[in-house]
Amino acid sequence: MASLTQTVNRAATYAEPGTLKICIQELPIPRPAAGEILVRLAFSGVCHTDYAFCMNKFRGIPATPKGQIGGHEGVGEVVAVGDGVRTVAVGSHVGIKYTAAACLNCENCLVGGESSCTSTATFKLSGYMTPGTFQQYCITSAQYATPIPASLDLAAAAPLMCGGVSVYAGLKRSGLQLGDWVVVSGAGGGLGHLAIQYARALGARVLAIDAGAKEAFCRELGADTFVDYRALDSDERLAEHIHRLTEGGAKVALICAASSKAYGQAPSWLRFRGCVVALGIPDASVSQAISIFQVVSLELRLIATAGVKTGSRLEVKECLDIAARGLVKTKLQLRKLDELETVFHEMHAGQVAGRVVLDLQ
Ligand SMILES: [Zn+2]
Ligand SMILES: [Zn+2]
Structure with missing residues:
Protein backbone atom coordinates (compact mmCIF):
# COMPACT_ATOMS: atom_id res chain seq x y z
CA MET A 1 0.00 0.00 0.00
CA ALA A 2 1.29 3.48 -0.87
CA SER A 3 2.39 5.60 2.07
CA LEU A 4 -0.22 8.08 3.20
CA THR A 5 0.47 11.45 4.79
CA GLN A 6 -2.67 11.20 6.88
CA THR A 7 -3.16 8.52 9.49
CA VAL A 8 -6.70 9.25 10.58
CA ASN A 9 -9.94 8.87 8.68
CA ARG A 10 -12.62 11.36 9.74
CA ALA A 11 -16.09 9.97 9.23
CA ALA A 12 -19.69 11.02 9.89
CA THR A 13 -21.71 8.15 11.36
CA TYR A 14 -25.44 7.74 12.03
CA ALA A 15 -25.43 7.71 15.85
CA GLU A 16 -29.10 6.78 16.33
CA PRO A 17 -30.78 5.70 13.08
CA GLY A 18 -34.37 6.89 13.16
CA THR A 19 -33.10 10.30 14.33
CA LEU A 20 -30.81 12.80 12.57
CA LYS A 21 -28.10 12.52 15.23
CA ILE A 22 -24.68 12.40 13.55
CA CYS A 23 -21.39 11.58 15.25
CA ILE A 24 -18.03 12.71 13.81
CA GLN A 25 -15.46 10.00 14.49
CA GLU A 26 -11.79 9.45 13.82
CA LEU A 27 -11.31 5.95 12.48
CA PRO A 28 -8.32 4.03 11.14
CA ILE A 29 -7.68 4.26 7.41
CA PRO A 30 -8.99 0.98 5.95
CA ARG A 31 -6.83 -1.25 3.72
CA PRO A 32 -8.04 -2.58 0.38
CA ALA A 33 -8.43 -6.37 0.05
CA ALA A 34 -7.94 -8.22 -3.25
CA GLY A 35 -9.99 -6.58 -6.01
CA GLU A 36 -10.58 -3.43 -3.98
CA ILE A 37 -9.20 0.12 -4.08
CA LEU A 38 -8.73 2.77 -1.40
CA VAL A 39 -10.09 6.18 -2.44
CA ARG A 40 -9.08 9.42 -0.71
CA LEU A 41 -12.40 11.19 -1.10
CA ALA A 42 -12.40 14.87 -1.97
CA PHE A 43 -16.16 15.45 -2.06
CA SER A 44 -19.46 13.70 -1.42
CA GLY A 45 -22.89 14.88 -2.46
CA VAL A 46 -25.76 14.52 0.01
CA CYS A 47 -28.81 12.77 -1.45
CA HIS A 48 -32.35 12.51 -0.06
CA THR A 49 -31.82 8.75 0.04
CA ASP A 50 -29.09 9.33 2.65
CA TYR A 51 -31.57 11.28 4.73
CA ALA A 52 -34.05 8.41 4.33
CA PHE A 53 -31.50 5.79 5.47
CA CYS A 54 -30.50 7.93 8.46
CA MET A 55 -34.18 8.23 9.41
CA ASN A 56 -35.05 4.56 8.60
CA LYS A 57 -37.73 5.82 6.22
CA PHE A 58 -37.74 2.89 3.80
CA ARG A 59 -40.18 0.14 4.65
CA GLY A 60 -39.64 -3.56 4.10
CA ILE A 61 -35.84 -3.49 4.42
CA PRO A 62 -33.63 -4.05 7.51
CA ALA A 63 -33.11 -0.98 9.71
CA THR A 64 -29.91 1.03 9.17
CA PRO A 65 -27.28 -0.17 11.67
CA LYS A 66 -26.13 2.18 14.42
CA GLY A 67 -22.76 3.70 13.46
CA GLN A 68 -23.41 3.38 9.73
CA ILE A 69 -21.30 5.69 7.52
CA GLY A 70 -23.73 7.02 4.90
CA GLY A 71 -23.16 8.60 1.51
CA HIS A 72 -23.11 7.44 -2.13
CA GLU A 73 -22.03 10.38 -4.27
CA GLY A 74 -18.27 10.29 -3.59
CA VAL A 75 -15.38 11.34 -5.80
CA GLY A 76 -11.66 11.34 -5.11
CA GLU A 77 -8.25 9.94 -5.90
CA VAL A 78 -7.16 6.32 -5.78
CA VAL A 79 -4.35 6.11 -3.19
CA ALA A 80 -3.87 2.34 -2.93
CA VAL A 81 -4.97 -0.81 -4.73
CA GLY A 82 -5.46 -4.35 -3.44
CA ASP A 83 -3.97 -7.53 -4.86
CA GLY A 84 -4.91 -8.35 -8.41
CA VAL A 85 -6.14 -4.85 -9.34
CA ARG A 86 -4.83 -4.08 -12.83
CA THR A 87 -7.47 -1.77 -14.29
CA VAL A 88 -7.39 1.16 -11.86
CA ALA A 89 -4.18 3.13 -11.32
CA VAL A 90 -3.06 4.92 -8.15
CA GLY A 91 -3.52 8.66 -8.76
CA SER A 92 -6.56 8.32 -11.01
CA HIS A 93 -9.89 10.00 -10.18
CA VAL A 94 -12.86 7.75 -9.51
CA GLY A 95 -16.41 8.04 -8.28
CA ILE A 96 -18.43 5.86 -5.91
CA LYS A 97 -22.10 5.41 -6.75
CA TYR A 98 -25.11 4.10 -4.81
CA THR A 99 -24.27 0.60 -6.01
CA ALA A 100 -20.78 0.07 -4.65
CA ALA A 101 -20.28 -3.46 -6.03
CA ALA A 102 -22.24 -5.78 -8.31
CA CYS A 103 -21.48 -9.21 -9.79
CA LEU A 104 -21.96 -8.03 -13.42
CA ASN A 105 -23.01 -11.58 -14.38
CA CYS A 106 -26.53 -12.17 -13.03
CA GLU A 107 -29.53 -11.59 -15.29
CA ASN A 108 -30.27 -8.14 -13.82
CA CYS A 109 -26.63 -7.03 -14.16
CA LEU A 110 -26.46 -8.28 -17.76
CA VAL A 111 -29.30 -5.95 -18.78
CA GLY A 112 -27.71 -2.96 -17.01
CA GLY A 113 -29.73 -3.28 -13.79
CA GLU A 114 -26.69 -3.48 -11.54
CA SER A 115 -28.49 -1.65 -8.71
CA SER A 116 -30.76 -4.71 -8.56
CA CYS A 117 -27.94 -7.29 -8.70
CA THR A 118 -29.14 -10.59 -7.23
CA SER A 119 -25.74 -11.87 -6.06
CA THR A 120 -25.90 -11.56 -2.27
CA ALA A 121 -22.20 -12.49 -2.09
CA THR A 122 -21.09 -9.52 -4.23
CA PHE A 123 -23.78 -6.83 -4.20
CA LYS A 124 -23.10 -3.84 -1.96
CA LEU A 125 -24.84 -0.50 -1.48
CA SER A 126 -22.72 2.48 -0.49
CA GLY A 127 -23.87 4.08 2.74
CA TYR A 128 -26.25 1.28 3.77
CA MET A 129 -24.64 -1.78 5.38
CA THR A 130 -21.39 -0.91 3.51
CA PRO A 131 -19.39 2.15 4.73
CA GLY A 132 -20.24 5.04 2.40
CA THR A 133 -18.75 8.32 1.25
CA PHE A 134 -19.30 10.54 4.32
CA GLN A 135 -15.66 9.87 5.25
CA GLN A 136 -12.20 10.81 4.01
CA TYR A 137 -11.05 7.33 2.96
CA CYS A 138 -13.35 4.77 1.43
CA ILE A 139 -12.79 1.23 0.17
CA THR A 140 -14.62 0.24 -2.98
CA SER A 141 -14.70 -2.33 -5.76
CA ALA A 142 -12.04 -1.74 -8.44
CA GLN A 143 -14.22 -3.14 -11.22
CA TYR A 144 -17.28 -1.10 -10.25
CA ALA A 145 -15.69 2.30 -9.45
CA THR A 146 -16.51 5.00 -12.02
CA PRO A 147 -13.63 6.69 -13.90
CA ILE A 148 -14.07 10.50 -13.79
CA PRO A 149 -13.12 12.41 -16.98
CA ALA A 150 -10.01 14.54 -16.39
CA SER A 151 -11.74 17.75 -17.52
CA LEU A 152 -14.57 17.45 -15.00
CA ASP A 153 -14.36 19.42 -11.76
CA LEU A 154 -14.47 16.93 -8.86
CA ALA A 155 -16.94 18.89 -6.72
CA ALA A 156 -19.31 19.26 -9.68
CA ALA A 157 -18.94 15.54 -10.51
CA ALA A 158 -20.04 14.34 -7.04
CA PRO A 159 -23.82 14.94 -7.44
CA LEU A 160 -23.72 13.23 -10.84
CA MET A 161 -22.88 9.89 -9.14
CA CYS A 162 -26.52 9.50 -8.06
CA GLY A 163 -28.62 12.58 -8.84
CA THR A 305 -34.87 5.26 -12.04
CA ALA A 306 -35.37 6.66 -8.54
CA GLY A 307 -32.39 7.35 -6.31
CA VAL A 308 -32.43 3.76 -5.07
CA LYS A 309 -32.25 2.29 -8.59
CA THR A 310 -30.11 4.83 -10.53
CA GLY A 311 -28.39 3.95 -13.80
CA SER A 312 -25.96 1.46 -15.28
CA ARG A 313 -22.21 1.86 -15.81
CA LEU A 314 -22.87 2.87 -19.42
CA GLU A 315 -25.45 5.47 -18.35
CA VAL A 316 -23.10 7.00 -15.78
CA LYS A 317 -20.33 7.18 -18.39
CA GLU A 318 -22.64 8.99 -20.83
CA CYS A 319 -23.91 11.26 -18.05
CA LEU A 320 -20.34 12.27 -17.11
CA ASP A 321 -19.33 12.77 -20.75
CA ILE A 322 -22.20 15.22 -21.28
CA ALA A 323 -21.15 17.18 -18.18
CA ALA A 324 -17.47 17.10 -19.23
CA ARG A 325 -18.50 18.72 -22.54
CA GLY A 326 -19.85 21.66 -20.51
CA LEU A 327 -23.53 20.97 -21.24
CA VAL A 328 -24.50 20.45 -17.60
CA LYS A 329 -23.41 22.61 -14.66
CA THR A 330 -24.07 21.40 -11.14
CA LYS A 331 -25.36 24.12 -8.81
CA LEU A 332 -23.90 23.20 -5.48
CA GLN A 333 -23.19 24.56 -2.05
CA LEU A 334 -20.01 23.32 -0.39
CA ARG A 335 -20.28 22.38 3.28
CA LYS A 336 -18.03 20.66 5.82
CA LEU A 337 -18.41 17.05 7.00
CA ASP A 338 -19.20 18.34 10.52
CA GLU A 339 -22.28 20.11 9.13
CA LEU A 340 -24.02 16.93 7.91
CA GLU A 341 -26.60 16.91 10.72
CA THR A 342 -27.51 20.56 9.99
CA VAL A 343 -27.68 19.78 6.26
CA PHE A 344 -30.13 16.90 6.89
CA HIS A 345 -32.34 19.25 8.92
CA GLU A 346 -32.23 21.82 6.11
CA MET A 347 -33.10 19.15 3.52
CA HIS A 348 -36.06 18.02 5.60
CA ALA A 349 -37.26 21.64 5.84
CA GLY A 350 -36.91 22.08 2.03
CA GLN A 351 -34.32 24.83 2.48
CA VAL A 352 -31.65 23.47 0.12
CA ALA A 353 -31.32 25.00 -3.38
CA GLY A 354 -29.40 22.79 -5.84
CA ARG A 355 -27.24 20.09 -4.22
CA VAL A 356 -25.19 20.08 -1.02
CA VAL A 357 -21.66 18.74 -1.50
CA LEU A 358 -19.45 17.98 1.50
CA ASP A 359 -15.82 19.09 1.23
CA LEU A 360 -14.01 16.18 2.88
CA GLN A 361 -10.43 17.46 2.91
ZN1 LIG B 1 -25.41 -9.13 -10.51
ZN1 LIG C 1 -28.88 9.12 -4.15
Missing part, protein backbone atom coordinates in the same frame (compact mmCIF):
# COMPACT_ATOMS: atom_id res chain seq x y z
CA GLY A 164 -27.17 13.15 -12.30
CA VAL A 165 -27.16 9.55 -13.47
CA SER A 166 -30.67 8.95 -12.11
CA VAL A 167 -32.20 11.82 -14.11
CA TYR A 168 -30.10 11.02 -17.18
CA ALA A 169 -31.08 7.33 -17.10
CA GLY A 170 -34.75 8.24 -16.64
CA LEU A 171 -34.72 10.59 -19.62
CA LYS A 172 -32.86 8.14 -21.83
CA ARG A 173 -35.07 5.18 -20.93
CA SER A 174 -38.22 7.27 -21.51
CA GLY A 175 -37.36 7.14 -25.22
CA LEU A 176 -37.77 10.88 -25.73
CA GLN A 177 -37.09 12.20 -29.21
CA LEU A 178 -35.67 15.48 -30.48
CA GLY A 179 -38.10 18.32 -29.75
CA ASP A 180 -40.35 16.34 -27.37
CA TRP A 181 -41.71 18.21 -24.37
CA VAL A 182 -40.51 17.05 -20.94
CA VAL A 183 -42.24 18.26 -17.78
CA VAL A 184 -39.81 18.41 -14.86
CA SER A 185 -41.72 18.50 -11.57
CA GLY A 186 -39.61 19.89 -8.73
CA ALA A 187 -37.40 21.55 -11.33
CA GLY A 188 -35.55 23.91 -9.00
CA GLY A 189 -34.22 21.19 -6.65
CA GLY A 190 -31.14 18.96 -6.54
CA LEU A 191 -32.47 16.46 -9.11
CA GLY A 192 -34.63 18.90 -11.04
CA HIS A 193 -31.90 21.41 -11.85
CA LEU A 194 -29.84 18.59 -13.39
CA ALA A 195 -32.91 17.19 -15.20
CA ILE A 196 -33.55 20.51 -16.98
CA GLN A 197 -30.01 20.52 -18.34
CA TYR A 198 -29.85 16.83 -19.31
CA ALA A 199 -33.23 17.07 -21.06
CA ARG A 200 -31.94 20.06 -23.05
CA ALA A 201 -28.69 18.24 -23.86
CA LEU A 202 -30.79 15.35 -25.25
CA GLY A 203 -32.68 17.77 -27.52
CA ALA A 204 -35.94 17.99 -25.58
CA ARG A 205 -37.98 21.08 -24.74
CA VAL A 206 -38.48 21.62 -21.01
CA LEU A 207 -41.50 22.78 -19.07
CA ALA A 208 -40.31 23.36 -15.50
CA ILE A 209 -42.75 23.16 -12.58
CA ASP A 210 -41.91 24.53 -9.16
CA ALA A 211 -42.81 27.36 -6.78
CA GLY A 212 -42.71 30.81 -8.44
CA ALA A 213 -39.55 31.86 -6.59
CA LYS A 214 -37.59 29.26 -8.63
CA GLU A 215 -38.64 30.60 -12.05
CA ALA A 216 -35.54 32.69 -12.83
CA PHE A 217 -33.25 29.84 -11.69
CA CYS A 218 -35.04 27.29 -13.92
CA ARG A 219 -35.06 29.55 -16.98
CA GLU A 220 -31.37 30.35 -16.50
CA LEU A 221 -30.66 26.58 -16.61
CA GLY A 222 -32.46 26.28 -19.95
CA ALA A 223 -36.16 25.66 -19.19
CA ASP A 224 -38.22 26.78 -22.22
CA THR A 225 -41.18 27.63 -20.06
CA PHE A 226 -42.16 27.64 -16.41
CA VAL A 227 -45.33 26.91 -14.44
CA ASP A 228 -45.84 27.96 -10.84
CA TYR A 229 -47.94 25.05 -9.54
CA ARG A 230 -49.37 27.22 -6.77
CA ALA A 231 -50.70 29.84 -9.19
CA LEU A 232 -53.39 27.49 -10.59
CA ASP A 233 -56.24 26.62 -8.29
CA SER A 234 -57.08 23.07 -9.40
CA ASP A 235 -55.47 19.96 -10.89
CA GLU A 236 -57.66 20.41 -13.99
CA ARG A 237 -56.49 23.99 -14.60
CA LEU A 238 -52.85 22.95 -14.16
CA ALA A 239 -53.33 20.12 -16.69
CA GLU A 240 -55.09 22.44 -19.17
CA HIS A 241 -52.32 25.01 -18.85
CA ILE A 242 -49.64 22.35 -19.50
CA HIS A 243 -51.54 21.00 -22.51
CA ARG A 244 -51.78 24.52 -23.96
CA LEU A 245 -48.06 25.27 -23.46
CA THR A 246 -46.98 21.92 -24.91
CA GLU A 247 -49.57 21.89 -27.72
CA GLY A 248 -51.34 18.72 -26.63
CA GLY A 249 -49.42 17.41 -23.63
CA ALA A 250 -45.85 16.46 -22.76
CA LYS A 251 -44.18 13.25 -23.89
CA VAL A 252 -42.39 12.70 -20.57
CA ALA A 253 -43.15 13.74 -16.98
CA LEU A 254 -40.11 13.47 -14.75
CA ILE A 255 -41.19 13.55 -11.10
CA CYS A 256 -38.20 14.78 -9.08
CA ALA A 257 -40.15 15.91 -6.02
CA ALA A 258 -41.02 13.24 -3.43
CA SER A 259 -44.64 14.33 -3.84
CA SER A 260 -47.50 11.85 -4.09
CA LYS A 261 -49.69 14.69 -5.39
CA ALA A 262 -47.39 15.15 -8.41
CA TYR A 263 -47.61 11.40 -9.20
CA GLY A 264 -51.40 11.58 -9.06
CA GLN A 265 -51.43 14.58 -11.43
CA ALA A 266 -48.72 13.50 -13.88
CA PRO A 267 -50.83 11.29 -16.26
CA SER A 268 -53.08 14.28 -16.98
CA TRP A 269 -50.06 16.31 -18.20
CA LEU A 270 -49.14 13.77 -20.90
CA ARG A 271 -50.04 13.20 -24.52
CA PHE A 272 -50.79 9.78 -26.08
CA ARG A 273 -48.14 7.13 -25.22
CA GLY A 274 -46.40 9.48 -22.85
CA CYS A 275 -44.18 8.28 -20.02
CA VAL A 276 -44.06 9.02 -16.29
CA VAL A 277 -40.54 8.70 -14.85
CA ALA A 278 -40.48 8.06 -11.09
CA LEU A 279 -37.50 9.65 -9.32
CA GLY A 280 -38.63 11.16 -6.01
CA ILE A 281 -40.10 8.55 -3.64
CA PRO A 282 -43.11 9.79 -1.66
CA ASP A 283 -43.61 8.67 1.91
CA ALA A 284 -45.44 5.32 1.69
CA SER A 285 -48.08 6.50 4.14
CA VAL A 286 -49.33 9.24 1.79
CA SER A 287 -48.77 7.61 -1.60
CA GLN A 288 -51.60 8.24 -4.04
CA ALA A 289 -52.16 5.69 -6.78
CA ILE A 290 -51.79 6.78 -10.38
CA SER A 291 -55.10 6.48 -12.24
CA ILE A 292 -54.99 3.19 -14.15
CA PHE A 293 -57.91 4.46 -16.26
CA GLN A 294 -55.71 7.31 -17.51
CA VAL A 295 -52.74 4.97 -18.03
CA VAL A 296 -54.84 2.59 -20.11
CA SER A 297 -56.74 5.20 -22.12
CA LEU A 298 -53.59 7.11 -23.08
CA GLU A 299 -51.39 3.95 -23.33
CA LEU A 300 -48.91 5.55 -20.91
CA ARG A 301 -45.75 3.97 -19.57
CA LEU A 302 -44.39 4.25 -16.03
CA ILE A 303 -40.68 3.71 -15.49
CA ALA A 304 -38.44 4.10 -12.45
